[in-house]
Amino acid sequence: MITSTVLRSGPSQLVEYLPEADVDALSETLVAFANSDGGTALLGVDENGRPNGRVFPDEAEVALRAAEARCRPSVQVRWEQVEMTGAAVVAVHVARSTELHSLGDGRVLVRMGAENRPLGGEAIRQLAATKSSGDFEGEAVPGATAPIWTKRSSPSLSRSGKSGSASG
DSSP states (O other): OOOHHHHHHOSOSSEEEESSOOHHHHHHHHHHHHHTTOEEEEETBOTTSOBOSOOOHHHHHHHHHHHHHTEESOOOEEEEEEEETTEEEEEEEEOOOSSOOEETTSOEEEEETTEEEEEOHHHHHHHHHHHHHOOGGGSOOTTOOOOOOOOOOOOOBOTTSOBSOTTO
């Protein structure tokens, strides 16, 4: 959910402002978020966190599909439209990925603070090594629910050490 606090706090490790539905900037941000801790790109928000009214949902969807097509492998996203002070803002949510993502041109980016930064050689190998091991304990399993543990009584042991009732 987009809050006024998110808009006031400015771009960060987890938030990017994109005033336009720019395919290049959006694809770079998708890859950087997926390779890092995830995050949310806000389309139609200026550098001061104000909705600018220049991004429309149809335009944002076309740009998002084009940006996704530039990512290798594709980045899983979820997006929503929010009306803020009379202007449409499109929030594109990207989860942290267990895969290493790159752009079609081979660049690998990560999110560092409020910037998308390209990685080279050894840094890519290190990132790939951490991605391949995966953080499966921290990843949600679709459709899974928390187990309900019930206390089960164990059979009592007789004096002879055999299972069964105490009387027998």
